[in-house]
Amino acid sequence: MAWTVGRVAEAAGVSVRTLHHYDEIGLLTPGSRSGAGYRRYDDADLERLQRILFYRELGFPLEEIAAILDDPGADPMAHLRRQHELLTGRVKRLQAMVQAIEFAMEASTMNIELTPEERFEVFGDVDPDEHAEEAERRWGDTEAYRESARRTSRYTKDDWLRHRAEQDDWTRRFVAVLASGAAPDGPEARELAEEHRQLIGRWFYECGYEVHTGLADMYVADPRFTAYYEKIRPGMAAYLRTAIHANAAAHR
Numbered sequence: 001m002a003w004t005v006g007r008v009a010e011a012a013g014v015s016v017r018t019l020h021h022y023d024e025i026g027l028l029t030p031g032s033r034s035g036a037g038y039r040r041y042d043d044a045d046l047e048r049l050q051r052i053l054f055y056r057e058l059g060f061p062l063e064e065i066a067a068i069l070d071d072p073g074a075d076p077m078a079h080l081r082r083q084h085e086l087l088t089g090r091v092k093r094l095q096a097m098v099q100a101i102e103f104a105m106e107a108s109t110m111n112i113e114l115t116p117e118e119r120f121e122v123f124g125d126v127d128p129d130e131h132a133e134e135a136e137r138r139w140g141d142t143e144a145y146r147e148s149a150r151r152t153s154r155y156t157k158d159d160w161l162r163h164r165a166e167q168d169d170w171t172r173r174f175v176a177v178l179a180s181g182a183a184p185d186g187p188e189a190r191e192l193a194e195e196h197r198q199l200i201g202r203w204f205y206e207c208g209y210e211v212h213t214g215l216a217d218m219y220v221a222d223p224r225f226t227a228y229y230e231k232i233r234p235g236m237a238a239y240l241r242t243a244i245h246a247n248a249a250a251h252r
Contacts, residue, residue: 002032002040012049027066028052054083058090092210144205151204163203170195174240175233184239185246193240193247209248216244 009016022028023039028049030039041049048069055065155163170192177188193212200207200215207215219225219237229237 002042003046005030005039005041008041008046008049012046012053014053022049022052022062025062025066027062027069051083054087058083058086144211147205166199166203170199171232175236178233178236178239184242189239189243190247190250193243194251196240196244197247209251213245213248216241 003011005016005019009019019028019039023030028045031042031045032040034040051069052065055068056062060068174189174192174196177192178184180188182188197207197209197212200212219229220241226237229240
């Protein structure tokens with residue numbers, strides 16, 4: 001069966017321009033053309049397009065996709081197994097990010113009784129309720145969110161000041177390691193990454209290694225978190241992410 005470029009674009013959810021580009025660079029050349037020179041795609045072309053889109057979804061550059069698909073020794077089932085493995089890993093990471101609830105640390109101030117003066121003393125000029133509604137909407141049904149809310153609803157001003165002191169002390173020592181030029185996957189950075197995980201678990205919710213790496217990915221994926229860490233020290237978000245992943249790998 002021959003498919004026109006328009007039908008293929010509609011079925012695959014891509015633009016006609018994209019299919020033209022794939023043809024121009026030799027990534028997906030239609031199996032035939034009509035008498036008038038129009039592209040015609042057959043079933044084999046559609047199977048190749050499906051694989052292309054799988055790899056594109058996983059972030060592979062077009063040049064690498066072409067090299068993978070054009071390998072004469074390639075096994076089609078091996079491609080599918082590889083795609084399944086990569087997609088499964090991505091799903092696990094995304095689930096961990098959802099379960100982690102980093103925003104709970106900001107939303108955790110809900111239901112605590114602090115005067116405006118006390119809030120400023122604890123949080124400075126940061127509004128701790130800024131993302132509370134978003135956090136509850138996105139993660140309110142998770143156990144981690146409920147656990148964080150249960151704990152923090154009982155915190156007093158002195159509790160928050162102790163947390164702030166611990167957090168500031170950790171931040172100071174982590175920035176010192178970053179500034180020293182130590183590798184983010186080295187022992188010093190990994191040790192502080194483990195301390196970061198335990199700090200979350202001590203004050204907010206149980207933070208396993210899968211959850212912790214999900215948080216780390218969020219630090220570089222969400223521009224709000226990236227900006228927060230970059231304001232402390234340029235490069236800190238990516239450095240912390242690497243340290244957390246290295247620490248998790250070391251404990252597996």
